[in-house]
Amino acid sequence: MPEKYVILIPQFNDWEALNLLIQKINEDVEPTLLAQTALLIVDDCSSRERTGPFTSYRGNGIRVLRLFRNLGHQKAIAIGLSYLAQEADWDKVIVMDADGEDAPGGINQLMAKSRQFPDKIIFAERSKRQENFTFKFFYIVYKAIFQLLTGKMITFGNFSLVPQQRLQNLVRVSEIWNNYPGGIIRSRIPYDSVPLERAKRLAGESKMNFVSLVLHGLSAISVLIDTTAVRILIFSIMMSGLAVSIIFAILFLKLIGNATPGWASTLGTTLLIVMLQSFLISLFLVFMVLQYRTQQHFIPAIHFRDFVEKVETIA
Structure with missing residues (x-):
């Protein structure tokens, strides 16, 4: 029986970029792989409704999971993973952003690496970034502070592949509610990486300002507090x-x-x-x-249902 895959994409008011991303997935992902891959869009309670239909997807259908309230990128990922773990119908889950900065062609490389290490989570390690000098400078500062405070290296973001056996472990890690990659580092679930260049945003402007970037960095450090x-x-x-x-x-x-x-x-x-x-x-x-550490923690696999408004099947 052929394996089944799903691409998890959290988004907030990024409908235009998302449609362009679906088009890029159609073009860049290997056809045999694409035919076995579904899309799960986690709509983080967007304030703007879709003005048109989704781009025609050549894979195995699209579902949209809408949240009751805006929770932020990391929590939307945790909820999407928990929803997929509950179904237990997927062999591998690919997590990627909706803006196109995670190049869809990298999915082929993540899959190839996963075949070599089937029991590991595979991350896309950023070998080259497209941002301006200021962002790159502060990103280097952030990595240095992260290593100094935690003793760990972090060279990756959300773009990753999670095998089914590790998905069940992952959704019981409370720290992914704050920061997805940081939670995996904290959990000691085995992971590896493959070097991939970061692409440019497909449409619109980034919602990440300086304050948001600082908060994101602090949330990563906080999971190893x-x-x-x-x-x-x-x-x-x-x-x-x-x-x-x-x-x-x-x-x-x-x-x-x-x-x-x-x-x-x-x-x-x-x-x-x-x-x-x-x-x-x-x-x-x-x-x-x-x-x-003595208190009861939030477990995404148990509590995610409180935030799910509805699941819509598009195709």
């Missing part, structure tokens, strides 16, 4: 050690009479206050994380 909190505490202890060393140096200078009157006591007191504050804040963060 326990590791982050401990690393911050260790950094705070190291800085406290440095501060204590400076205070002793100041006291030594004062004892031998080389310190400017008033300067030694002012600097020493300031360093002591900063040291104690940073240490106590870091310690408080660690205890907050430990308390959070």
Whole structure:
């Protein structure tokens, strides 16, 4: 029996780009693969209704899953994955954005890599980006901060392939509700990647501004908050050690009479206050994380139904 695949595409008011994306999928995905692939569009409660029909799709039909409220890209992905896991009728799920920046031709390469490693989630690793210099610069900064705070490398986004056996694991990872790739890193589900260039947006303008990008980066870091909190505490202890060393140096200078009157006591007191504050804040963060780990978490596989308004079969 031939395998069945589905492409999961979350979208919010991106109907024009989505139609162009479907056309690109028709053109760029291998015909034998396309014939076995359905589309699931997760409509994140768009404020604009479709003004026309979908582009004719040459694959295995289109379904639109509409949400009761706008939840954001990452939560829409988590709900779509949970819906597909409930059906358990798909051998592989491809997750990609609706704007066309995830080039449909990359699906062929993801599939080829998945045949080599059938039990792994396969990500598209960004080998080249099309954004402006400012975006690329801050993206490099984000990756460096992510690695510094979490000890992990992140070189991929949402574009990925999830095999059925891993899908059932994935939808029970609460962290994908905040950040899909970060949740997979946190879950320790095995994954691999294949280098793919990022394409240009097919239509419209990106809804991601600087604030949205910062929030997205923080959400990725937040799913590894326990590791982050401990690393911050260790950094705070190291800085406290440095501060204590400076205070002793100041006291030594004062004892031998080389310190400017008033300067030694002012600097020493300031360093002591900063040291104690940073240490106590870091310690408080660690205890907050430990308390959070004892609480019951949101599980997408169980709670996703609360957000699904309807499922519409287009073809």
